[in-house]
Amino acid sequence: MMIALVSLYLLQLLTGCGNSRIVYVKVLVVPLPASLIAEMSQPVIPDPLPYEDSLDLNVSLLSSLGQCNRDKANIRAIENERVK
Template structure:
């Protein structure tokens, strides 16, 4: 009989401590809930980014090759090579400008 009294006396504090633990957990949860909902009010602000100017080497004038006054056959071959290299440089500059414009359009979207 002594054993049964001890078991009963031990169960009462356990039940009370379980109830208190549940209440404390609920109170902590209720206190943390407003903190979680406060993070939901973020505002998106869009900032205008100034356009980056094109590099000066892309917009610089391509030098024209010199054309000698008495144009010989050998000079015309040299002139053709100079003209083709100037045309190739212009095309490279245009490709670089297109790449920059594509990057700008992707950023602005």
């Protein structure tokens, strides 16, 4: 008798889990800001490149590289917020 009662109780527990359903929720996708994905302008390299101009070119290249790294860091931060 006791085994039959335990079996009925377990059977009810198993059938209670069978009624679950999957519901898909639409998530609003927020686009990245255009300033983060815009193409960076490439500094113009003069054909005869004197030493003085190479210093200015290095400064402009390093500032462009720094801006690209900041943009990538901002994109990573946005993607981390989306994951949470």
